[in-house]
Every structure is written in structure tokens, then in C-alpha cells.
Amino acid sequence: MGVSLARDLQTPPTRRRVPRRLREEQMLDAAGKIFAAGGFHAASMDQIATAAGISKPMLYNYFGSKEGLYIAYLQRSGRALLQAMRTADSPDAPAEARLHAGVLAFLSYVDDHRSGWVVLHQEASSQGGPIAAQVAELRQRIARMLEGLFDSDAFAHAFVGASESLANWWLEHPDVPKAEAARLLTSIAQIALPAR
Secondary structure, three states, X not given: OHHHHHHHHHOOOOOOOOOHHHHHHHHHXXXXXXXXXXXXXXXXXXXXXXXXXXXXXXXXXXXXXXXXHHHHHHHHHHHHHHHHHHOOOOOOOOHXXXXXXXXXXXXXXHHHOXXXXXXXXXXXXXXXXXXXXXXXXXXXXXXXXXHOOOOOXXXXXXXXXXXXXXXXXXXXXXXXXXXXXXXXHHHHHOOOOOOO
């Protein structure tokens, strides 16, 4: 019995490996919090690794660079936003109902990710390169999704810009209910919705 206990004390406990996909999600969650707290430039890979409970080399192994990590974070956030907007209402619902549901989903996403939303747009406006390109691609994807609702492709692009601007304004005016902000934005779109 004593030999068995001595052997158990000498054998280090085995670590359970976290599946790659889950580990990646954990790293992106931690990165999002760090990026939101201080922006892309102020964030360090050391901070992100510590927040994720991993080593800094593991971050580089998964994402290659801080910029690669940030782009992966933006891509994941963009997919989540698009999914929320796409599934906000039935594809068979009238255009006005789908638009209103999509606007509410958009504002809910902004509300749930406030600091990340602010950082995302500050970074996009202050820096070019792959990060700005990622944000521009997200805008394009949202505009393409809206083109199915409006009679004008140009209006779909203009509506994306108006939506971003209203979202930024709304974050600075927390006394305005989300439903009221959505109503304001939806009312702008009335001129471009197809006749019922």
C-alpha cells in the first residue's frame, strides 16, 4: 500500500486535452474581452494568453499573429451578427416585418457586445489593411442580404451606413428604448421597401 501511494505521488496527473475547436473559441472569447477593453494596439498577446489560460506560443500557433487573432475574432463576430439577422424572422414574412426583426436583432447584437462594437468601429476607421478590409467585407455581406428586401442596391448600402450611425448614437443615449431606435431606423427604409 505504501509503495502504491509513493508511486501515485511521483506520477504527475495527466492533463485532459481540450478539443481544438473549443480551445479556439476560448481564445477568441478572451481576445474579444481584451480587445474591447483597450483596442487592438493596446492589447498584448501576453494579456490574451493569460485571460485564456494558455501559453502565448499557443496563440501564435493557432492564429499566427495578433492581427490574425483579431481578424479571426472579427470573422466570428460577423458570422454571429449575420446569423442573428438572418434568423430574426421567417423568410416568408412580409418585407417590412423581416426588416424590423432584422433591425431589432442588429441592435440586440450591438447592445450585447457594446464595447466590442465600439472598438470594432474605432479600429476600422483608424487603421487600414486587413482589419479594415474585414469590416468592409462584413458591411458588404449585410448590404447583399438587404438587397433582397429593397428595390435599390444603393439604398441597401446606404441603409447599412445609417444603421451603423444610429447604433453608435443609440449607445450614447441609453435612455432611448431599443424598440424606439428600431422604429426610427425602420421608418427610414419605408421609401425603399417594395409596395405591398
